[in-house]
Amino acid sequence: MKNKPIIIIVGLGYVGLPLAVEFGKKYKTIGFDINPSRVLDLSNGYDKTLEVDSDELKASKHLSFTNDLEQIRVGNVYIVTVPTPIDNFKNPDLAPLLKASQSIAKVLKKDDVVIYESTVYPGCTEEDxxxxxEKYSGLKYNQDFFCGYSPERINPGDKVNTLTTIRKVVSGSTPEIALQVQELYNTIINAGTFLAPSLKVAEASKAIENAQRDVNISFVNELSLIFDKMGIDTHDVLEAAGTKWNFLKFKPGLVGGHCIGVDPYYLVHKAQSLGYYPQVILSGRRINDNMGMFVANKVVKLMIKKGHKIDGSKALILGVTFKENCPDIRNSRVIDIYNELVQFGLSVDVYDPWADKKEVHEEYSICLLDNLDGRNYDVIILAVSHEEFQAVDYNYLKHNYSSIIFDTKAFLDRKLIDARL
Incomplete structure (x- = not known):
């Protein structure tokens, strides 16, 4: 590794691909993914996540892609960037991580280094x-092979805060390996690196990043629930409070995605295994997980107030991805609004120009609209603030003057809407 790294990136999603592209500009790099169609797309210069364009792929001259395990045997640095989701009971699902580890073990050689970037709970790298x-390679940890942990900090859809512009936390299983891992990442990270004293500290740093943001958003979401009962606009309150220099300007909203809505449960799992029940983190999670239900119920109350017949009314949800201007639908909480409205008896359409129709149908059993031509609705809910939604003619979409427009993102002109989160 120290003299001539040959880098294997295992998992080519939102995290792995940008990493592979940057390393591929400097070193022989192979991107490995178990999905053959993903490998084919990338080999042809197309990234469906839109994180990397075709010119960037071409600029990575030392990068190739494969789904053949034998082809990654040549590597001496294996970087794991597979998903770490939760199951239906909100427990960590380590299956992708452990399967990736097993695959790497089959080609692992003496002195190789395995670096994990996937978000986990503290201790997961060494304990799981x-x-x-060791089992599938027959090699001994910190004698025959070594490990590192460098938590990913990718923000999907963000073209300003990118991989190379965000300072990176690094660590290694021995002091020497830690320095080698740091040296390797310093060759591609313009913002520099921070050397954590241990793998566990590096793992914990990532876990608390997202837990902190989750708790802060849950606070303003709770304020939104309280101010709704008072008849006060939450954003007006936040704007006023934000005039103080040290006020944290978080906004209410749906909390989805693969990070903020998932990672806190990894920290919770580890804490509970040690006999501690983390009340603040879990209370924040409960509030955030219920915001979709609150939006749907608020909309139905507005409908009743305006004299709408609930059963059979037509509703349109604009946006299904977990955030704006991004095709990522993982753990989108928009589905909570959809399901609740359907249970009330509404006929609900969903339109999102960024989302992949096939993926949405497979994940959520929703058939996205191709366009909004000739359609009108009793209820319109702006769920995701895609830039395209600024140009929508909302009056054209309204069934009549009593149709309701609800804005979950404080994105639209206040004169246009009936209420916002």
Whole structure:
């Protein structure tokens, strides 16, 4: 690794691909993914996540892609960037991580280094992944092979705060390996690196990043619930409070995605395994997980107030991705609004020009509209603030003057809407 790194990136999603592209500009790099169609797309210069364009792929001259395990045997640095989701009971699902570790173990050689970037709970690398590496490779940890942990900090859809412009936390299983991992990442990270004293500290730093943001958003979401009962606009209150220099300007909203809505449960899992029940983190999660239901119920109350017949009314949800100007639908909480409205008896359409129709149908059993031509609705809910939604003619979409427009993002002109989150 120290003299001539040959880098294997395992998992080519929102995290792995940008990493592979940057390393591929400097070193022989192979991107490995178990999805053959993903490998084919990338080999042809197309990234459906829109994180990397075709010119960037071409600029990565030392990068190739494969789904053949044998082709990654040449590597000496394996970087794992697979998803770490939660199951239906909100427990960590380590299956992708452990399967990736098992695959790497089959090609692992003496002196190789395995670096994990996937978000986990503190201790996961050494307690869960290393035993798999040892079992299937026959090699001994910190004698025959070594590990590192460098938590990903990718923000999907963000073209300003990118991989190379965000300072990166790094760590290694020995002091020497830690320095080598730091040196390697410093060759591609313009913002520099921070060397954590241990793998566990690096793992914990990532876990609390998202937990902190989750708790802060849950606070303003709770304020939104309270101010709704008072008849006060939450954003007006936040604007007034924000005039103080040290006020944190978080906004209410749906909390989805693969990070903020998932990672706190990894920290919770580890804490509970040690006999501690983390009340602040879990209370924040409960508030955030219920915001979709609150939006749907608020909309139905507005409908009743305006004299609408609930059963059979037509509703339109604009946006299904977990955030604006991004095709990522993972853990989107828009589905909570959809499901609740359907249970009330509404006929609900969903339109999102960024989302992949096939993925949405497979994940959520929703058939996205192709366009909004000739359609009108009793209820319109702006759920995601895609830039395209600024140009929509909302009056054209309204069934009549009593149709309701609800804005979950404080994105639209206040004169146009009936209420906002």
């Amino acid at each position: 992944c290393v035993p798999v590496l």
